[in-house]
Amino acid sequence: YTQLTGRQPLPPRWALGNFASRFGYRSKEEVEKTIQKFETDKIPVDAIILDLYWFGKTIKGTMGNLDWDKETFPEPEKMMADLKAKGVKTVLITEPFILTTSLKWQETVDKKALATFKNGTPAVWDFYFGNTGIVDVFKPEGKEWFWAIYKRLINQGMGGIWGDLGEPEVFPSKVMTAAGKADEVHNIYGHRWAQLIAEGYQNDFPTQRPFILMRAGYSGSQRFGMIPWSGDVNRTWGGLQSQMEIALQMGMQGLGYMHSDLGGFAGDYFDNELYLRWLQYGVFNPIFRPHAQDDVASEVARKDIVTKAKAKKSVELRYQLLPYNYTLAYENSTTGLPLMRPLFFEEPQNESLQTVADTYLWGNDFLIKPIVNPGVTQTEVYFPKTANWFDFYTHKKYTGGKKARVKVTEAYIPTFVRANTVLPMTAVVQNTTLYQNNALNFIAYVDGNGVSERTFYFDDGTTPNANTAAQNHELLRANWMADDKKIVLTFSQNETTSVPNVSEKKGTITLYNVAIKPKKITQNGLAIPFQWEAKTKKLTFLYHHNQSKTSLTIVR
Template identity: 50%
Template structure:
């Protein structure tokens, strides 16, 4: 495969002069030109290249003669440019579009950014480069709050923190962690701008910790560039960010199902038994994940084998085929380390696939798993060798790829990669690894969407279909507590499939039944449903007591019933970058106090979820956004704009539904291989305060990588309009359709919280009323007085349909 990063075209100046020193005094403007829609400004100290990537995003690159520059790993389309208009005054140079203005002060040189007349962000010192330290300084405004920087457990507003920019494992973390698996050099402000330091090297981001009014990015090497984005709302700001850094491709639909996973299944017999156990216990299942025992009998000495241990797994191809016939997809762990004791060591060395030492030999070092080398995923040789392994494994029928330890977990500073030292590219290692796997799978299996789980990466990793998780969290209540914060922060910066090892991973010697149930309940309303843990306590719900199984079975089945709703969230994310889990401050952007809320979140637009994160809780405080909210379990209505206590017990996760929401559901299937929306349940949550409402449902074949780009999908749209005692619905559709699309849907419309109407009409034809839900057939309606629900059935074909209740 051709590596995306063609390094030679990105080197600005010498590759060897790393010790450039920029004098402390400020630079002064000398001249400027516009070339190919790029403004190039020359000062007496450096050049500045300003390029609009859209009307609301600008890339700014500072370069000094002789200073090594690495490529941009963040930018998805390096050729994307939008023309800007240049105006010149005595001491000011402006470069602007209709939405964003860069105002360059000539002497001393500095740049500030405006939306209209509103100042968004201004350089303070701006660019600095001193020996092995380089970066940028910006002025902060007194009242702004700062989010972003990736995985950290420090609170939602991160102003006042100084945080490492160095991806690093955080084993057994709980309620505080400043440095974790997936740091991101990007900050989102309550002033509706986002600034991304496009630098992959080891460094820090200082959000007003050292100097209260200064935001500082610093790194030991790497690219001296940043990207400034602005938008009128937070969702639009995220959309701008993913427009520049790349949108997440749709995952295969099965990735939204239930996973069987642990550390780890040791034999083929054990793996087959657990898959059978899910079916026997009536738990839907779509994937089984094999940790490192698939290539070795114990933890140490085998990493890098990456070939089946035939003693433990005598017939892997047959096993995977049998699972596939049941709708269960096999996901394999791989790591980038090749132990010197592994069967592939000599092969990797001869292929020149490994990072080298300063003498040019394969670099070796010790860590927990043994003496090892590290695949150089940046080199042509390392890429080719690693791809060969993935090609071999794909022949067995493997459907998903789990990249572990990709920070990399151990990365000596004197390890040399094809494009630089370990410290220069450390934070982009998982990013490049994800790209390698993604492109390889698309090349070899162009009819399948890649499924790639990885725990580390860089800005823009979402464009390679990366599904991150929050690492080796403590198996405890304190491990559960920060999971909403971690997922929300990652979703703000494009990594919307960030999820946790449900139930917790690390430690734990005694089964905490309540904590386990609460964590797996929360999992229904997060992007990936994957219990995973060390094996001394079973992570799989099917291996626990009857009460635990009975409670969680209904939650897993609810997850499957919600598939059309959840898949629509995936479509929205791939189209606009909108996270699946959404913070409450999206609801009222003027109220910056909402930024602090890390206890509740929105699952799409319809659901407001508040995980239970402490033992013995009988109610949870819920900060309700404006509008009317209904308790999902009881139907009790609450007026929004205040904090309530929502009752809960062990069987009920605190979930609210927004009045005016449409929630599509389908019958439960054992696996999503058998998914169909031919029988569709469409729930509408009515309230007299809602006069107009809209909803949508996205459908495609669940596997084709180009469904969106080719229009091979169906987008169902729903609307409701209330007038007096009449409530009218319209159903419609757009899109070119897809293979296997239902020609007709038997649709059950369920209208919640509504008094019995006199008439129910479909396309002007009155429906007959029946005496029980069991009697419902197409063309009939039923009123459930105990639940205050109107239920009616209709055959909905490809045409528009209209339903009126009056």
């Protein structure tokens, strides 16, 4: 399907990090104090999202200003530059609605940027935010005017774009666009909006990967880099319960980055258990973005001490998984495979799995069971028959092809790893600008004899289309072979591509379920030290890959 409608370009690597986001930050001081709070508490964060207060002090009457309110945000260029120096990107909300009371109204009229009535006059109507017109993204004048706004903001230092209300939220039937009546083009408005932004970046900022957060699109919107979310979901258990199915469905429709406002958006329901469960699910989501109305703090750094400490562990795990998650983004960009995958991807012939959404695969090798009800102490999980699976936290083994009751703790959701496969992890960093491609730790769960091969993707995280140019990326192949006598783990350049030799990699390898102490471990034939714990059956050793091929042999 994505071969037909288009593949999603790689997002910037920082998009896989943690966001600070709420409705909304009302001043430069609020923005800077929020990021300072993350830094003080050593909670990783890569971006802050500014809702509509950046262009006006009131919710109503200011939409369409699309320029900084200098009283509350003086020197916005300096603010964004200071944030960028800390490794934090600034994402700004924009809407296609231009109120008749906004600073840009007359300009859009003069430049013929707006949709019209049949008689050619700018179309106006009332909705929640005020009396409004809408940018006609189907005609050159509308696209040119809108892109000029974005170009100015990007040049000021904006790192990402949030396009809101692009359904469009209110689009009366009598409105006319260059492509037809409102009812005829309603469903492709958001699609064309994303297109004009994507094409603008390609033309004017060809060295930047866009971040385009939008809640409305169409078939093929993924090819413009659209990152959708599920809208203003209720901050309730019911709000959480629907999110897995929404994301899985959208992933199969090409939009692999569907996600939700972690913690829930709407309402004043206060429940730290719900918040933590939502964030624990969010770790294994395409985008990790807590967001909410002001009634209850959305940011991890704004929580009470106990909740913050627990939520911080979810954020840290998100960053530890960055090399694995970035490889999922690469797979999506080259094959169309969603990052979140239904269980029937493992067992296509098993019809009973075709309606299962409460358990899913995160990439190929994680099996995830979110907890979506309060007070849960155990739950049932089906383990795909294609492998045996190990609990990521307790290291308990579960046999594939069977259901099992698993214990549930408040610290994490049930998370399982495919046996006999190698997974890359990394150290926690304050933000992704500090992430190093060469600092990799690997884990694997040993389960008798087995063979597997995995390829991991690396680049600089910013260059557009890096995966299509051999000199701009690298592919590390990890081959696993276990028999009665030994386990051999080999790292090498992926010889099926023209990618140059892999750069240096070093770190720790941890193998679980190693029942007997190895006789020895060698790297390229030379013995190396290791640690083995009889009680936990855990084996650890250091590796250093700095040539075209590295072979590690564990002699049983």
